[in-house]
Amino acid sequence: MAPINADVVNGGKDSTPPKTTLPEVDTETNGNKRYSYETLVETANFLLSRTAVRPLIGVICGSGMGALAENIIDGQCIPYEEIPNFPTSTVEGHHGRLVFGHLNDIPVVAMQGRFHYYEGYPLWKCCLPVRVMKLLGVRTLIATNAAGGLNPNFKIGDLMIVKDHINMMGFAGNNPLHGPNDERFGPRFPPMNKAYNYEFRKIAKEVAKELNIQDIVREGVYTCLGGPNFETVAEINMLKMVGVDAVGMSTVHEVITARHCDMNVFGLSLITNECVTSYEHEAEANHEEVLDVGRMRQDILRKFVSKLVVKFAHTLTRDSP
Numbered sequence: 363m364a365p366i367n368a369d370v371v372n373g374g375k376d377s378t379p380p381k382t383t384l385p386e387v388d389t390e391t392n393g394n395k396r397y398s399y400e401t402l403v404e405t406a407n408f409l410l411s412r413t414a415v416r417p418l419i420g421v422i423c424g425s426g427m428g429a430l431a432e433n434i435i436d437g438q439c440i441p442y443e444e445i446p447n448f449p450t451s452t453v454e455g456h457h458g459r460l461v462f463g464h465l466n467d468i469p470v471v472a473m474q475g476r477f478h479y480y481e482g483y484p485l486w487k488c489c490l491p492v493r494v495m496k497l498l499g500v501r502t503l504i505a506t507n508a509a510g511g512l513n514p515n516f517k518i519g520d521l522m523i524v525k526d527h528i529n530m531m532g533f534a535g536n537n538p539l540h541g542p543n544d545e546r547f548g549p550r551f552p553p554m555n556k557a558y559n560y561e562f563r564k565i566a567k568e569v570a571k572e573l574n575i576q577d578i579v580r581e582g583v584y585t586c587l588g589g590p591n592f593e594t595v596a597e598i599n600m601l602k603m604v605g606v607d608a609v610g611m612s613t614v615h616e617v618i619t620a621r622h623c624d625m626n627v628f629g630l631s632l633i634t635n636e637c638v639t640s641y642e643h644e645a646e647a648n649h650e651e652v653l654d655v656g657r658m659r660q661d662i663l664r665k666f667v668s669k670l671v672v673k674f675a676h677t678l679t680r681d682s683p
């Protein structure tokens with residue numbers, strides 16, 4: 363085989379470097395300059411000028427779970443493209459807008475579309491909306507997601523109350539709080555042993571009974587991997603060994619960011635597929651199936667989350683001075 367001729371690769375005899383189509387980036391930040399507290403205040407002020415709603419609870423809608431925001435009365439939608447400093451959604455099943463309004467009379471803001479690491483955003487940027495919510499006055503975050511089930515007792519379509527998470531990406535040093543810390547958001551070393559509010563988890567189990575959906579409501583440990591590929595058989599078997607019940611590509615970093623700035627957190631996974639644990643298994647995970655299960659469960663999810671919002675808001679009123 364003839365050797366590769368660098369001149370030909372470079373487009374001829376000209377020794378000037380070839381033109382690249384890649385944008386120039388700041389290599390240290392991969393083109394993603396961190397935003398200061400003041401910049402996020404500007405973003406929050408922009409939103410406050412666009413809506414009269416002053417949300418107490420924020421909801422992040424998982425893949426295919428955007429219908430959660432459809433119960434919002436007087437919903438006022440603001441596309442991410444219009445919001446200063448906001449990233450944009452690139453994943454199917456994520457609308458890409460904030461919806462402000464009322465769920466059962468409780469002022470809320472919902473993200474119809476979240477940001478994932480695999481879209482090319484650093485973790486701090488995936489979590490920027492959480493900090494903006496905090497600046498808007500949000501005190502409780504409900505983070506929902508679609509996830510693959512590892513627990514053999516889980517079925518497709520089950521809802522898993524997140525009891526805890528394992529920050530796999532954090533084990534490798536990739537954390538939304540990596541970098542300089544601004545104490546106005548929270549402390550340098552935030553504790554994480556109470557990440558998912560215990561009282562909220564109890565309330566959610568009671569509400570599940572009231573709605574007679576207790577048979578499909580489970581509780582377990584979630585982990586987030588970077589994605590975008592689904593897992594290998596060996597990876598799933600390893601995750602099972604360390605106690606993971608459901609795996610996805612989101613939520614963990616949002617929860618860390620929310621807890622850092624002292625928000626209360628409730629996490630809910632919709633089990634959209636069974637994770638494959640054997641090489642004989644024919645089926646493969648796919649995003650279409652994930653979205654289909656979201657559609658299948660949308661009515662139940664809407665009822666469940668609307669009721670939770672009211673109960674969670676009451677705990678806030680009770681705690682307020």
Ligand SMILES: O=P(O)(O)O[C@H]1O[C@H](CO)[C@@H](O)[C@H]1O
Pocket residue numbers: 423424425426453476478506507508509589610611612613648649652
């Ligand atoms: O976590 P959410 O956004 O619900 O989405 C989950 O579903 C997608 C894969 O189908 C991934 O983005 C995974 O994270």
Ligand SMILES: Nc1nc2[nH]cnc2c(=O)[nH]1
Pocket residue numbers: 508509510511587589591592593609610611634635636637647652
């Ligand atoms: N990583 C991961 N994310 C998911 N999102 C929905 N299902 C899955 C899954 O099986 N694995």
